[in-house]
Structure formats: structure tokens, C-alpha cells
Amino acid sequence: MKCYPVPRENLVLSIDNLKDDIPEEYLSHKECYENVIRKGSVLYDIFSELSKDRKHKAHQAPSNAYRISDGIMQNVNPFLLHFALFVPAITNQATPEQQAEFLKHGFGIIGTYAQTELGHGTFLRGLETTATLDLETDEFVLNSPTLTSYKWWPGGLGHTANHCVVMAQLYVKGKCHGPHLFFVQIRDIETHEPLPGLKLGEIGAKMGFNTADNGFLGFHNFRIPRNNMLMKNSQVLKDGTYVESKNEKLTYGSMVFVRVYLLSDMAYMLARAATISVRYSAVRHQSHIKPDEPEVQILDFVIQQHKLFISIATSHAFKICGLWLWQTYSKVMEDIGKGSMDRLPELHALSCCLKTTSTRDAGWLIEQCRLACGGHGYLMSSNLPSLYTTATAAITYEGESTVLLLQTARYLIKSWKRAMEGESLPATVSFLSEYFNKRYNKWENTPKGIVDGLKLVVAGVTKMCAESIQKHVSRGQQYEEAWNSSSVQLIKASEAYSRALLCEVFWFEVDKVSSTLSNNLAVVLKQLAELYITYWALEKRGDLLVYTTISKDDLDKLQERYEELLALIRPNAVGLVDSFDIRDEILCSTLGAYDGRVYERMMEHALKSPLNAETVNQSFHKYMKPVILKHKI
Ligand SMILES: CCCCCCCC/C=C\CCCCCCCC(=O)SCCNC(=O)CCNC(=O)[C@H](O)C(C)(C)COP(=O)(O)OP(=O)(O)OC[C@H]1O[C@@H](n2cnc3c(N)ncnc32)[C@H](O)[C@@H]1OP(=O)(O)O
Numbered sequence: 001m002k003c004y005p006v007p008r009e010n011l012v013l014s015i016d017n018l019k020d021d022i023p024e025e026y027l028s029h030k031e032c033y034e035n036v037i038r039k040g041s042v043l044y045d046i047f048s049e050l051s052k053d054r055k056h057k058a059h060q061a062p063s064n065a066y067r068i069s070d071g072i073m074q075n076v077n078p079f080l081l082h083f084a085l086f087v088p089a090i091t092n093q094a095t096p097e098q099q100a101e102f103l104k105h106g107f108g109i110i111g112t113y114a115q116t117e118l119g120h121g122t123f124l125r126g127l128e129t130t131a132t133l134d135l136e137t138d139e140f141v142l143n144s145p146t147l148t149s150y151k152w153w154p155g156g157l158g159h160t161a162n163h164c165v166v167m168a169q170l171y172v173k174g175k176c177h178g179p180h181l182f183f184v185q186i187r188d189i190e191t192h193e194p195l196p197g198l199k200l201g202e203i204g205a206k207m208g209f210n211t212a213d214n215g216f217l218g219f220h221n222f223r224i225p226r227n228n229m230l231m232k233n234s235q236v237l238k239d240g241t242y243v244e245s246k247n248e249k250l251t252y253g254s255m256v257f258v259r260v261y262l263l264s265d266m267a268y269m270l271a272r273a274a275t276i277s278v279r280y281s282a283v284r285h286q287s288h289i290k291p292d293e294p295e296v297q298i299l300d301f302v303i304q305q306h307k308l309f310i311s312i313a314t315s316h317a318f319k320i321c322g323l324w325l326w327q328t329y330s331k332v333m334e335d336i337g338k339g340s341m342d343r344l345p346e347l348h349a350l351s352c353c354l355k356t357t358s359t360r361d362a363g364w365l366i367e368q369c370r371l372a373c374g375g376h377g378y379l380m381s382s383n384l385p386s387l388y389t390t391a392t393a394a395i396t397y398e399g400e401s402t403v404l405l406l407q408t409a410r411y412l413i414k415s416w417k418r419a420m421e422g423e424s425l426p427a428t429v430s431f432l433s434e435y436f437n438k439r440y441n442k443w444e445n446t447p448k449g450i451v452d453g454l455k456l457v458v459a460g461v462t463k464m465c466a467e468s469i470q471k472h473v474s475r476g477q478q479y480e481e482a483w484n485s486s487s488v489q490l491i492k493a494s495e496a497y498s499r500a501l502l503c504e505v506f507w508f509e510v511d512k513v514s515s516t517l518s519n520n521l522a523v524v525l526k527q528l529a530e531l532y533i534t535y536w537a538l539e540k541r542g543d544l545l546v547y548t549t550i551s552k553d554d555l556d557k558l559q560e561r562y563e564e565l566l567a568l569i570r571p572n573a574v575g576l577v578d579s580f581d582i583r584d585e586i587l588c589s590t591l592g593a594y595d596g597r598v599y600e601r602m603m604e605h606a607l608k609s610p611l612n613a614e615t616v617n618q619s620f621h622k623y624m625k626p627v628i629l630k631h632k633i
């Protein structure tokens, strides 16, 4: 068995058969998949060695090995779900004995997480796949009773995985106990043929993520041992007794893990886009500022700085908040392990709104980075289009953004009611209780003052939502209808909450560590944090004018300070993206390479196009020439 030392970037990036001679954009759909499986198998082998050293624990932040694969795959790794959801679901939801059993083959099996169906993605209680206990044979019988019950979307399901964790409605003695998770082998380990009673395939080309091998899966009287239900939280005994979970939502725990992780993931996606666009903006000379001087670096245009520096700052914001949220997640998981569920609702609410804001922001900011590079940003070789399609998929997967924001709104409304009843609240929402005492406080044009102002916006909008729901109920609507009628405002409350959290955590974490940093580093990091907070104060000036005592004069001063910060950051901009330390082989961009040889790389890449293999393409003679000659006068 090959054994790799813990892979370093150099080692992985030096492996010859991981390099592509033809850029992926020139391969067919099928060739793309085969190419990533070729590379993914080598990486899987390396990561398996790595993971064995690290003994995969349910909530251990994944290693940066995951990042190296970004460069190698240059698209999504079809093995990703094995690490992102399949193994965490088993370590999170199975008993220790089951973990030993299901993971005994270590990395000899490849799994995915099959929850979403053709007919349901959000509403899990509406999933239609059934798992019915057969008492006589001590098995569950899995069925897809309708076309809409086919599993649809799971990554790696089409042709890669040979096992999966399946979410299905549990039926015991005719009674439905809701969605539960099951460990299911779907392909023969040796032949990789689908097992009898299954219909498997891939769902077709997508806007991006085209190497993720998202697939479909239908069951027809497919039998698995009773012990294949993940039974850490709830159990089905041999005699058919169903033992309830202490909290039925624990079944959803694997989704919380990925949502928490995605904040850090988006920090990294943004770091790549910022590196590409800022370096390119330092190389690209275009137009004049002073008419009698040479063409300037486009990075000298203040509006270009306005477009790009927010991405540098946001990447750091997501990285720092991602670590903070990871620590919260780990602490809550520890508490749950000791039997306390108290903080699960808070963790769910935080992970929902922060996952949504980070994925949405990553999407539009990467697009902004692409647009800031002009036509060359539109080239696949810039890697900005792929970064965009990969990042924006996360707005939908792992919980669609609207739906997750409404989950956070549910928590805000509950917290508001508890605050009005004088109950004490967790620190992350305790500001709701202080609203009435603080709402007329004098505005302070400082980062802390802005954070306090953004919190007042959250409290003010939440109060408005609670009053709206109450108004609809008093007019005769049921609570659920009143909730639906108020949902536009509820989304606004969650978005405001998420923004206030990001600003607060970013500023105070930077402030906390700045005394431990060299003065220069502390100064630059604080400039980035202040830029982020001031940017969002200006973006949300309307809400601040409604819910705080900020004045037009305060806003003018904030605008001035914002522009000062752009000028202060300008000399460090390239240094700041260099400090993301993303190697060219992982950045995969003709515009963002460290050596700045943009035009040479663009030409080298263009010449790799299969179309450039000959000076006259055969289509001229076959199709064009007859027409031209026919119409030639
Ligand atoms: C080398 C290492 C590499 C590692 C890499 C790591 C990561 C890499 C990053 C990226 C790669 C990922 C690649 C793609 C992955 C994609 C995977 C998927 O997409 S898997 C499918 C996702 N599907 C959803 O998320 C469904 C969304 N729907 C739901 O969550 C629920 O259905 C919901 C919440 C929308 C509604 O559920 P209701 O209707 O049953 O529940 P209600 O009535 O609304 O709430 C009931 C109570 O349950 C709580 N609740 C709901 N969900 C909860 C949860 N997850 N946790 C805790 N509590 C929850 C609520 O707070 C509420 O509590 P109260 O009643 O207010 O006290």
C-alpha cells in the first residue's frame, strides 16, 4: 500500500498524473467526470492516509487538504460528500458500535448523503422515501413509492458512491415516526454495479458543479438490516419498539455541520476571487487620471478600490466569524454529548443566517470581482466564472437561503417574546432586551457605535415583525398565516441580524487579538474591519436613519472615513491578497498568477484551445465554403 507522508501542497501539486494537459473547459461532460475521478482517486488515497492519522471526529474542522483539491480538481470533487456529509453523518448520528461497523472498511467505501428528493428539498417532513420495518426478517424495506420520491441531487450519487446515508420516513407497525437516517450500500464493491432493486444515475448538466456527479436513486423493495438505521438518537428494537429521540431535530445535525463549515469555505472562495481581481487590477493599465500622465493601474481608480477591497475585508470577516461559529458549534455538540440541548436552537439560528449571508455575499462579491476585470474576467481561464458558479450553489444547497433566514426569524421572534416577558436571553440576542433603553442613545461614529446601531435595527425590525404578526392574528388569521403574511419583514430581520453579528464578531475579535500582533499587522487588520463595518453602515443607512439617532452629518462623516480607508488600504492591497498565500496551481487563473505575467498566460492558455490546433477548421470546407461560393457575386 502506498503510504504518503502528511501531504504538503508541494507533494500533492508535484504528482504528475494530477496535471491536466487539456483545460477542463475543452472536455466533454463525460470526459470531465472521468478526469476528476482520475485525479480524485489519487487525492482520495492521499487524504485517506491523512485522515487515518487524524482519526475523523464528528466535529473536527476539516483539514486544509480539502483546499489543495480545489486546485487539482479545478472544479468540485465528486468524493467531497464522503468527507462533507457521509462520514460526519455516521460519526454524528450512529452509535459507537455502528460507527465501528459502518466505517470498518475505512476509506474502502465511498459515500454520499441522500436526503433531497425530486419532490422535496426543504420540507423534510414531506420526504416520501419509506423505510418499513419487517419484523420477521429483522430488516427495513426501502421504497420510492412515487417519481417525486426519488432521491435527486446528492453529490457523488450518480456514478461515484457505493454507499450512502439515506433520509427516509420510518414506518414501524403501520405508524410513521418521521424522517430518520439509514446506512445503505448501493453498489457492489468489486463490480460497482448498482445493487438489485435500485435505479441509479446522474441528473444531468448544471450551471456549475458539473463534476460533482449529482445523482438520482430510486428504491424498489430494497432490504437492509434493521441495524442499518443510525440509532444514536432514536432506536428501533428487534421487537419493533420505537425509542424516541430526546430531540427529533438531532437527526438534522449533519446539515448544521456543513452550514457552520460553509462560512470558512466562503472566506476561502472570496480570498481566491480577491487575489485574482486585485492582482489583475495592479497589472492592468487603462485610461488616465491626470490627462498629462501615463495610463494608470486600474487599482488606482477609487471606484475599483470600492469594488474590490470589500472582498478582501469580507474574506477576513468570514474567516474570523467562521472560527467563532465553529467554536460555538463544537461547544454545543459537546453539551449535547452531555445531554444538554439548551443551545441547539441558538446554534441552528446562527448557522442558518450566517450560512445564508456568507454564501449570498460570496456570490455577488465574486461576480463583482469578475466584472471589475472587464472582458478578461469573462474568460474561463480567469477562473472567476467557475468560482462564481461553485460559490452560488451554496446559496441553495444545505438549506435554501430564504428558508434558512425564516428559521432564524423564528428564533428572533421567540427571543423577542421572551425579552418582552423579562426573561434573560443568550448573549447573541440579549441586545433585544435593551432596545427600549437604548433606542434613543446618541449616535457614535465609531465601529462600536455602528455595531450598536445595527443591533438597534435588528431589534426595531423584529419588533415590527412581532407587531405585524399580531395585527394579522387580530384580523382573524391563524398564526401560521400571519407568519406568512409577515415573511417579507421576517427575512429583513434575519438579514439585519446576520449583518450585525458579522460586524460585531469581526470587529471585536480583531480588537481582541490586535494587542498580540505586530503594530503594522494590527493597523491593517483594523483598517479592514473598520472598512467592512463602515461599508455596511453606509449600505444600511436607511435602516439606521429609521431605528437610530444617526444624522445626515454623521453619514457624511462616515462616507468621508470610508474613502479615507480605501486610500489607506490601497498601498497594502496586493500585499493583503498575497497574504492569502494561495499558490498559482490552486488559484488556477491566468489573471491572478503571482508573477503578474497576465497577457503571456492568457495567450498560452488560448493556444491550448482545440480549435487552434489547425488554422482552418474543417467546418469551413464542409459548411461555409458552399454557401459563400453560392452567394459570391
Ligand atoms: C477533506 C474534508 C472536506 C470537508 C468539507 C466540509 C464542508 C464542505 C463544504 C461544502 C461542500 C458541500 C457540497 C454540497 C452539499 C449539499 C448537501 C445538501 O444540500 S444536503 C440537503 C440539505 N437540505 C436542507 O438543508 C433542508 C432544509 N430544510 C430544513 O432544514 C427543514 O426542513 C426546515 C428547518 C426548513 C423546516 O423543518 P420543519 O418544518 O420540520 O421544522 P420547523 O417546523 O420549521 O421547525 C421545527 C423546529 O425544529 C428546529 N429545527 C429545524 N431544523 C433544525 C436543525 N437543523 N437543527 C436544530 N433545530 C432545527 C426549528 O428551529 C424549530 O424549533 P422551534 O419549534 O422553533 O423550537
Ligand SMILES: Cc1cc2nc3c(=O)[nH]c(=O)nc-3n(C[C@H](O)[C@H](O)[C@H](O)COP(=O)(O)OP(=O)(O)OC[C@H]3O[C@@H](n4cnc5c(N)ncnc54)[C@H](O)[C@@H]3O)c2cc1C
Pocket (backbone or CB within 6 Å): 081, 113, 114, 115, 116, 119, 120, 121, 122, 123, 152, 153, 154, 155, 209, 214, 393, 396, 397, 398, 399, 400, 401, 402, 403, 406
Ligand atoms: C449543487 C447542489 C448540490 C446539492 N447536493 C445535495 C446533496 O449532496 N444531498 C442532498 O440531499 N441534497 C443536495 N442538494 C439539494 C439541496 O439541498 C436542495 O436543492 C435545497 O435543500 C432546496 O430544496 P429544493 O431544491 O427542493 O427547493 P424547494 O425547497 O422546492 O424551494 C424552492 C423555492 O421555494 C421556496 N420555499 C420553500 N419552502 C419555503 C418556505 N417554507 N417558506 C418560504 N419559501 C419557501 C424556497 O425559498 C425556494 O426559493 C444539492 C443542491 C445543489 C444545487
